Amino acid sequence: MNRNVNAISGRLSLRKPQRDSLELLHRLTEILSWEKGGSKKSPDLAAALSAIRSEFPTVTDFEREFASLCFALATGVGKTRLMGAFIAYLHLEHGINNFFVMAPNLTIYNKLITDFTPNTRKYVFKGISEFATDAPEIITGDDYESKAGTLFDQLLRCKINIFNISKINSEVRGGKSPRIKRLSEYIGESYFEYLANLPDLVLIMDESHRYRASAGVRAINELKPILGLELTATPFVEGPKGAVPFKNVILDYPLGRAMNDGFVKEPAVVTRKDFSPQGMSAEAIEKLKLEDGVRMHEQTKVLLETYAREASVGIVKPFVLVIARDTTHAKSLVDLIKSQEFFEGRYKDKVIQVDSSKTGAEEDQMIQDLLAVENTESPTEIVIHVNMLKEGWDVTNLYTIVPLRAANARILIEQSIGRGLRLPYGKRTGVAAVDRLSIIAHDKFQEIVDEASKPGSVIKMQQVILSAEEAEEKTATVVSESNLKAKLGFQPENQTRSTENAGKDTKPAFDTPEKQRVAQMAYAVIKRLEARPDQAPTMEALKAPEVQSFIVQEVVAQYQPQQLEMEGVAPKIDVAAIVSETTSLVVKEMIPIPRILVVPKGEVKSWFEPFTLELTSMKFPLPSKDLWVHNLHTNQGEAVTVGNEGAREKRMEDYVVSGLVDFDDVSYDTNADLLYDLATQTVKHFLSYLPEEEVWQVLHSHQKDIANAIHAQMHQHFREEVVGYEVVISRGFTELKDSAYTAKHGEAPLDYRQSPADKSNMAKYLFGGFKKCLYPTQKFHSDAERRLAGILERDAIKWFKPAKGQFQMFYREGANQPEYVPDFVAETETTIYMLEPKAKNEMGDPVVQAKKEVAETWCANASKHALEHGGKPWKYALIAHDVIADNMTLEGLAMG
CATH class of the missing domain: 3.40.1350 (Trna Endonuclease; Chain: A, domain 1)
Structure with missing residues (x-):
């Protein structure tokens, strides 16, 4: 495996589909015979296509005037981070210094600029040490003219151009040459000509399905890049006769696989128990769905807070997305939510309307509010939108969707789940409420369930059926601090409207705020003494005169008496007495739990011993070539046979090895010989009863299950060599951690x-x-x-x-x-x-x-x-x- 591929995958913590994509890019550069520092312009496009197609049969046409490959990754898997990995690899491995990144609209354009800017929250090169000291220069569609004078500065080795294709499209549609093609006095040619003359320009197209046939893209084709890299979750364009798939897909990682692998939320369709729309008006159904959506949201908000407090992670503020029919409908929904009759007006300042009805300053404010919805400081908890929010709206805290426009089940599924699949903590937690996206679909419930349950459907929807009592029940996060903290007057941190304090009725141990302040200072010093087992090996040791004297000195050093006490009006605080009483409380209200570390002495060596796999029970079915097509109009179904060939590994054994190295405890560098030995055993086993072509398909389709089965056997042969262990007491005692529970509000x-x-x-x-x-x-x-x-x-x-x-x-x-x-x-x-x-x-x-x-x-x-x-x-x-x-x-x- 390539050194830079390994290094970048590790530093950027790439998920398997992202790493697979990076490995494919590395293989592409080998096929195209790229050499570091040499010319990479392919003189023969047909020869390049033939060479790639021989190894990747899904690539039948570049569909461009240059070599262009599409990486189709499901929403939520991480396409922007993959862009960063692509750029880092091409720069470090092949000396590529010039990149042109295309965004389909203003939202994605702004997002990409942010994500490629150092020291931002989602910086795509975080961990790439070469870019930490020499960050790429970001040139945008807004500032390229002002930066033209520095383009030839040799110190700017890596340059990333980010442009909004919709801006170029609009200029072309206006009958004018795009501004990028107009003469620049700084460089003696247009910026477009400057880019086209670069010997190493790589074009990266984000959400490429959005502008494949646009006039702007046809203009961009004239840049003649050495390589085009397309990223999208939907590798097809809608034509008059339906979807037309891309012909240059080299990797396809669809939503179904992302769900199975746990990279996105689990979508669930929600209804009420015994719900029947019979006799209900459309308005009544709509209002019930909206209300139940908010009830589901309120429960989810509580469960998210409880999880965050239990796991000691940041609290996620969820929000609801309501899909309206048109702008008039959206406005009526906003008016309803802002009225006093809707949850007593609790959401009147927490709803925003996002659609084309806003212009000027209102539009600017709308976009700011929308982009801030992930921020815990944002008041927005309900977003009402007319046309389903498109790509680029990259949020992780969408948890409830209420579709209120007429649509069939398939469209509801496809359009509803796309924006809400990203996981807030980057991985599934095992807690249903944290890992679930809820779609409120009372009147469409069975239709959606049937659609998702059809043979061939990639989406298996969970079903959540609420009873009337459950729907109406209001819950809260109950924070249960230790009695000690409650008696010292501490309050739970980061309280929200959903937080209840279990110890709110606990009687304080100190009768004035000033004494309480001193006691809290003393407790802070005692907490520091936890990590000094030589000074305080147990809680009882806190009572020792020398320790008491130390605590008093620390408190006095930071204590600032109130003005009245300084003037002699208030009684003087007896710090030593309060420290003594606080210490007694600690000993009485805690159990001494030490922090114990068992650490190895000297060097630790670990390895897997060679062994013979038990493979008799390892048999997997050949993946079906039949897809089930169900006609919604005639209600007739038929099986359609399709090819299931996809991009192949170089060798059969590589499927097994790449599956095994995904486990955290398996290092390729130290176990390569064993991994290939196990892979060879596995391949021989399948070849013993399957034709070679079918073995390729089984290894491709069941890679994860095969790797799991082998990995389980590897653990029986894991060996570790340690000189010995020693026990280290790093803390003589530890503070009692807060507990958090979800419970019925006010009960x-x-x-x-x-x-x-x-x-x-x-x-x-x-x-x-x-x-x-x-x-x-x-x-x-x-x-x-x-x-x-x-x-x-x-x-x-x-x-x-x-x-x-x-x-x-x-x-x-x-x-x-x-x-x-x-x-x-x-x-x-x-x-x-x-x-x-x-x-x-x-x-x-x-x-x-x-x-x-x-x-x-x-x-x-x-x-x-x-x-x-x-x-x-x-x-x-x-x-x-x-x-x-x-x-x-x-x-x-x-x-x-």
């Missing part, structure tokens, strides 16, 4: 002593009423957990359910190392317990046992540290649900 927590009526849905309830829990509220996943909490209230001094990140213990599960969060931690007079209640039939599960192993090791190391400093030992207990009963003691349960 008081249930009493933990009473079992709810619906035990099967236990996780939706919030419980309170505790005396010994270190948090005001908790959630339980089963009734057995609730009963265990009752036992802890009776037998423990203090207890709690840890939040994610509290222990930072990790166990091995295949190639992954997920975090293990135990269910309960409880302290008694003699012991600190880590407790994990589990269903009886899960006790022997390999994952449960893997968690147990890391937890027991952690407890052994924690016990050693604690006992060295006069603390209590830790003990781990895996407890079967069926033995948890009110008459059991904590000690009896822990004994097993």
Whole structure:
């Protein structure tokens, strides 16, 4: 594999389809015989096409007067980042210094300029060290004339021209020569002529389906670039007889594959339980859909905040997209949403209308509001649009779509999901609400489900059916800070309208704001002492006179008394007394959880040993060549046979190897020989019962499944050589992390002593009423957990359910190392317990046992540290649900 391809893929964190595209570009330059620094103009276009077509049969025509290839990647996979990878590779590998990037409209044009500008949020070259010190010069359709005088500056090695093709199109349609073709006094020729004379110009066409046959593109063809690279999610143009596919597609990564690989959100169609449009007017259906869309939005907003707080990531502000019939309809919807009758007027300042009815300053403001909708500071939560927003509107926080214009199911699917598929965190989280795009389609529900369920459909839609109660239910994110933080007067950070504070009724430990301020300062110093185990190895050590003196000195150094106290009017603050009381609170309201690091001594060597694959069960069906065509008018269907040849790897074995190196724990550089040995075994296995042509197709279509099966066997032969391990205590104790839950808005927590009526849905309830829990509220996943909490209230001094990140213990599960969060931690007079209640039939599960192993090791190391400093030992207990009963003691349960 090419060194620059590997380096760029790693530095830019390219996803597999992006890396595949970069590898294809590298192969193209080999086929075209490019050499670094030499001439790359192809004198024989027909010969170049023939050479490429022999290896990539999907490329039957360049469709240009120069070599041009299309990379068709589904929306949300990352075409802009791929552009950056293409430019970086061509510059570093082949010395290409001149690029011409075409955008189809003003929105994408502005977005590209931003993304190619250093120090912006989505900078496409972030991580490319060569560009960190010598960034490419960005020349745009707005400033190329003013920069013409510097074009020949040899210090500007890499130049990226970004132009808006719609501007050039409009100039051509006006009967004038485009401004780019007019004479420039700075360079003695037009800028167009200057570009056309460059020996190394590469043309990159973003969303190329939008302007394939336009007059502007025909003019641009005269630039005669050495290579054209097209990027689009829809590799076809609409003709009078339907879609006409591109003839130069070298890579096709459709939406269905992007969904299967988890690169985009999962689309879901939503309706109400038992909904029937019979007897309802069109206006009534429309209003119900709009209202349910907002209800779904409000639930999603809460679930997103809960996830963000649990995972310690940024809070995403979702919004709703409403598709209107026309500008008049859009205005009526805006008026409805701004009225008091629509959710008591809550959204009157949170809705914007985006369509062609705006001009001048209003249009400028509309565009600014639209582009800012992803910003958490933006008030916009509903966007009303007439024609579905097109390419270039690159947002990750669209979660709910309400289509209110007449259209068939296929158009609704195609036009609705495109803009809302991007994932806010760049990958799926495993939390349904964070990974889902909801389309409110009451009256079209079954039609959309049927359309998406047809044979050959690339989109498998989830179905969400809301009951009337669920649709009306208002939820909130309940932040449960530790009782300690609540008593010290802390408030949850980044509160939104959806945030509720579980500890709002907790009585403060200090009776004046000034004492509270000093206590919070003392707590901040104590938190810093967490990372000084030599000075404070345990919480009890905080009470030592020298540590107390240190905390007092730190607080006094930063404490600025109020003006009244300085003038002698207010009583003087006793800092030492407050520090002492704060320290006592910390010891009382926390359990001493050390931060334990197990680090290897010396050099660590790891490898996979050679082995023979078990392949007898590895059999995959040959991909069908039949597509199912369903005529919506006649309701008749038929099978149509098509070719399924696509761009091929150089060798059969490359499918297996490229699939395996996608795993994080498989390094190509150190395992290349083994990988090709395993690939050879796999190919021989398929050739033993399939014709060669069919083996190519199986390897291409089932690459991911084949790689998963081999990777699972590789782990049985993973070896690691370490001189030894040492245990490092990096923190003597750690702050209790905030917990976050989704619960019914305004509903008081249930009493933990009473079992709810619906035990099967236990996780939706919030419980309170505790005396010994270190948090005001908790959630339980089963009734057995609730009963265990009752036992802890009776037998423990203090207890709690840890939040994610509290222990930072990790166990091995295949190639992954997920975090293990135990269910309960409880302290008694003699012991600190880590407790994990589990269903009886899960006790022997390999994952449960893997968690147990890391937890027991952690407890052994924690016990050693604690006992060295006069603390209590830790003990781990895996407890079967069926033995948890009110008459059991904590000690009896822990004994097993």
